[in-house]
Amino acid sequence: MIKLMIAEDEYMERKALRYFLNKYYSSEIQIVAEVANGENALSQALIQKVDIILLDIQMPKLDGLKAAELIKEDFADIEIIILTAHSKFEYAKKSIHIGISDYLVKPYLEEEFREVLDKTIEKIKSKKKKKSSQLNLKNKLAELTPLLEQEIILEIIYGTSSSLKKFVEHKKLLDINSNNYMFLIIGASDSCMYHKELLFKIKKKINRIIDRIIASIALQDMVFLLLDDEIARIKESREFKELIFELKCDFKLNYHTEIIIAQSQIYNEVGDIYHSYNQAKSVLMDEGNKIKKPYQREKVICGKIIDRDLDAAIKEFNNIFSILIECYGKNAGKIKKYLKEFIILLNRDIKDYFGSDIELFSTQQVEKEIFSFEDLYDIKIYIQHLISKVVSIILEYQKDGKNQVIETVKNYIKENYNEDISLSEMAEYTSFSRYYLSRLFKEIEGINFKDYLIKVRMEKAKELLKSGEKIKDIADLVGYSNPNYFSSAFKKYTGISPTKYLKA
Numbered sequence: 001m002i003k004l005m006i007a008e009d010e011y012m013e014r015k016a017l018r019y020f021l022n023k024y025y026s027s028e029i030q031i032v033a034e035v036a037n038g039e040n041a042l043s044q045a046l047i048q049k050v051d052i053i054l055l056d057i058q059m060p061k062l063d064g065l066k067a068a069e070l071i072k073e074d075f076a077d078i079e080i081i082i083l084t085a086h087s088k089f090e091y092a093k094k095s096i097h098i099g100i101s102d103y104l105v106k107p108y109l110e111e112e113f114r115e116v117l118d119k120t121i122e123k124i125k126s127k128k129k130k131k132s133s134q135l136n137l138k139n140k141l142a143e144l145t146p147l148l149e150q151e152i153i154l155e156i157i158y159g160t161s162s163s164l165k166k167f168v169e170h171k172k173l174l175d176i177n178s179n180n181y182m183f184l185i186i187g188a189s190d191s192c193m194y195h196k197e198l199l200f201k202i203k204k205k206i207n208r209i210i211d212r213i214i215a216s217i218a219l220q221d222m223v224f225l226l227l228d229d230e231i232a233r234i235k236e237s238r239e240f241k242e243l244i245f246e247l248k249c250d251f252k253l254n255y256h257t258e259i260i261i262a263q264s265q266i267y268n269e270v271g272d273i274y275h276s277y278n279q280a281k282s283v284l285m286d287e288g289n290k291i292k293k294p295y296q297r298e299k300v301i302c303g304k305i306i307d308r309d310l311d312a313a314i315k316e317f318n319n320i321f322s323i324l325i326e327c328y329g330k331n332a333g334k335i336k337k338y339l340k341e342f343i344i345l346l347n348r349d350i351k352d353y354f355g356s357d358i359e360l361f362s363t364q365q366v367e368k369e370i371f372s373f374e375d376l377y378d379i380k381i382y383i384q385h386l387i388s389k390v391v392s393i394i395l396e397y398q399k400d401g402k403n404q405v406i407e408t409v410k411n412y413i414k415e416n417y418n419e420d421i422s423l424s425e426m427a428e429y430t431s432f433s434r435y436y437l438s439r440l441f442k443e444i445e446g447i448n449f450k451d452y453l454i455k456v457r458m459e460k461a462k463e464l465l466k467s468g469e470k471i472k473d474i475a476d477l478v479g480y481s482n483p484n485y486f487s488s489a490f491k492k493y494t495g496i497s498p499t500k501y502l503k504a
Contacts, residue, residue, distance in 0.1 A: 001026055001028065001029065001030040002029050002030070002051045002052060002121060002124055002386065003027050003029075003030055003032045003048060003050045003051050003052070004021065004030065004031050004032065004050060004051065004052040004054065005032060005033040005034070005035065005041070005044055005045065005048060005050045005052070005053045005054070006031065006034045006035070006054050007017070007029070007034075007035050007036075007038070007040075007041035007044075007053055007055045007059065007064070007067070008034075008036070008054065008056040008059075008061045009036045009037060009055060009056060009058075009060060010056075013056070013083070013106070014034055016038075017054055017108075018030050018031065018034075020108065020110065020113050020114075024114055025117065025121075027116075027379075028121060029052070029121075030049065032048045032050060033047075033048050033058060033144065036059070036060075037059050037060045037061040037062065038059045038060070038062025038064060038066065038067035038315075039061045039067075040054060040061075041053065041059070041060045041062070041064075041067045041071070041352060041358075042062065042067050042070055042071060042153070042491050045071050045075060045078060046074070046075075050078060050080065051077075051079060051124050051292055051416065052078070052079045052080075052081065052120060052121075052124070053068075053071070053079070053080045053081070054081050054083055054104070055067065055068055055080050055083060056080065056082075056083045056084075057082055057083065057085075063414075064082060064083075065082075068080050068082070068100060072099045076099065077127065079101040079120050079123060080100050080101055081100075081101055081102050081103065081116060081120060081123060082100050082103045082104070082106055083103075083104050083105055083106065084103060084105060084106065085105070085106050087486045097325065101120055101123070102116045102119065102120060103116075103198050104116055107191075108168070115402055120179070124208050128223070128347075133408075133412075145174070146196070147171055147214075148174065149174075149214045149215055150216040150218070151170070151351075152164070152166065152167055152170045152216075152225070153214060153215070153216035153217055153218050153223050154216065154306070154352060155167065155226065155306070156225075156273055156274055156277050157218055157223070157277060157299075158299060158300075158303030158306055159274045159300075159303055160300050160303050160306050160307045163273075163274065164270055164273070166272065166356070167268060167270060167273060169216075169447070171227075174210045174212075174214070176214075176227055178212055178227040178228050178229050178231075178268070179227075179228070179229070179268045179484070180228060180229050180230075180231045180266055180268045180269055181225060181226060181227045181230065181231065181266070181268070181273070182225075182226050182231055182235065182263060182264050182265065182266045182267070182280075183223065183225055183226070183262075183263070183264040183277050183279070183280040183301050184206075184223075184224040184226055184261065184262070184263050184264075184280065185222070185223050185224070185261070185262045185263075185277075185280045185281060186202070186220050186221065186222040186224075186259055186261050186262070186264070186283050187219045187220075187221050187222075187259065187260045187261070187284045188251065188255075188257050188258070188259045194220075194222055194254055195217075195256070196217070198217070198222075199215055199217055199222055199470070202215075202222065202224075202247065204225065205243065205246070205247070206224060206226070206243065208239075208243070209229075209234055209237070209239050209240060209243065210226050210231070211228060212226070212227040212228060213225065213226055213227070214227070215353070218310075218352055219349065221281075221284070221350070223277070227448060229271075231266055232266050233264065235263070247259070247261060250260065259265070260284055261313045262280045262281070262283035262284035263280060263283065264276045264277070264279040264280035264283075265279060270399060281433075298320075298342060298345055298346070298349075299349075300316050301313050301316045301320070301346070302315060302345075302346065302349045302350065302388075303313060303315055305346075305350065305387065305390055305391055305394065306350070306394070308391055308394060308395055310387070310388055310391045313387050313391065314384055314387060314388075317383060317384065317387060318380075320342075321380050321383075324338060324339075325376070330376070332374075332376060333381075335376065335379070336370050336371055336379070338403055339370055339379065339383065340367050340370060341369065342372075343363055343366050343370070343386075344363050346390070346404070347360055347361065347363050350390060350394070356396050358393065358395070359384065360390055361389070361390070366386065368439050369382060369460060370382070370383075379431070403468075405430060405437075406440065406441055406444045407442065408430060408444065409426050409429075409430060409441065410439070410452075411455055412426065412429060413453055414456065417453065417460065417478060417479055418457075418476075418478055418479045419479060421453060421479075422439055423437065423449045423450070426449065454489065454493060455493070456488070457478040457479055457480075457489075458478075458490060458493040458494065460477075460478050461474050461477075461478045461486070461490060461498070462494070464477060464478070465498055465501055465502055466502075470500070471483060471486070471487065471498050471504050474486070474498070475487075486498075
């Protein structure tokens with residue numbers, strides 16, 4: 001229900017307003033307060049959290065316009081409808097800078113009363129719908145942040161062709177401006193205990209001394225990319241060393257396990273980021289050799305698959321298969337055992353990257369298929385087809401996720417095409433960077449944002465022309481304040497002028 005307050009010092013006027021409201025809007029509007037002076041109007045606006053105020057321009061203690069100005073300072077979203085006599089109408093009109101929604105001139109005519117209230121109610125509903133949509137999107141983006149962080153870390157680990165570009169994009173998206181960075185990796189003999197809640201808990205502890213952290217669980221490690229212009233000083237500080245000691249103690253006390261915390265050197269060039277991770281990973285493996293070193297070639301294949309580069313992934317797999325033949329000859333048993341481990345690693349690493357909800361294949365079924373083949377060549381072809389299938393699944397999975405963002409933009413355009421919509425506004429609406437949204441829109445729709453907006457407007461204009469609307473009115477209805485500019489845009493889009501289109 002929409003909450004409404006009547007602020008009118010005349011009892012009979014309040015009674016008349018109540019009558020109209022109860023007669024026409026009892027199912028939509030709830031009268032939550034009636035006041036007879038400006039001071040009470042101001043206090044009740046705060047207490048009742050109203051949506052609409054019917055506010056008389058002349059009231060005791062505090063006049064209506066002053067009350068409206070004070071209310072709008074604190075509650076900009078409240079719709080205020082000024083109630084005024086004919087003699088005061090010009091005075092009331094001067095208050096437009098305050099943000100008054102509309103005016104009702106006494107004595108109230110039912111038709112005029114309903115027209116003003118209907119317009120105000122529609123405005124409130126539209127704002128609430130937009131606010132709800134923005135809140136839902138904000139919540140989705142809050143859920144998206146850990147996925148963005150995971151994507152950044154895994155792109156770096158696998159050294160994908162787009163990793164550097166995506167790292168720069170994601171930094172902007174996460175509002176990270178620092179250039180200096182280092183990796184911190186936590187490894188344990190029992191990595192099965194790692195989970196998102198634990199990662200968040202550790203990240204929160206590190207956040208005490210470093211603001212910007214990108215973190216993810218990847219390749220059985222907890223990986224933290226620390227970004228801060230003061231990282232060199234922080235790394236040598238007493239607080240940082242105490243933090244490392246605290247983390248080791250926590251794991252020993254709470255999880256009864258020893259951990260290794262490896263650090264890279266500090267870098268400031270984006271191009272060094274892949275080397276920075278590998279440097280920390282090498283330190284991790286050297287300290288006690290408690291973490292199993294991943295096969296580099298398998299990691300390369302995963303990187304190519306993540307890049308959706310099927311040819312390169314197949315080529316790398318063929319190289320591995322040739323090495324297996326060299327090492328094991330015709331010993332199919334050993335080759336099958338290796339490929340079983342490879343399939344498990346592939347399935348795990350791809351799911352690490354894209355999320356556990358992506359459906360790739362059943363490792364048990366694939367293992368069964370591998371061991372059913374007699375000919376090694378048949379096994380090779382089977383794995384090649386499996387890699388191809390995984391790349392196809394990834395393409396479809398990524399398309400679905402990106403489509404959700406673009407559908408939000410398209411729905412907004414559909415509902416607001418008659419307004420002045422810009423890419424910058426949509427970037428702010430979706431909480432993405434302007435550059436990222438532009439690239440994503442072109443990737444999904446095949447045309448850029450501006451051309452899509454023109455397309456929606458022109459297709460609507462074609463409908464309106466056929467329905468008999470005047471060209472001048474159509475221009476305004478589809479977002480063009482200048483009819484000549486609209487006609488020019490229409491001709492550019494269709495190849496003919498609006499007038500000729502009508503005759504066609």
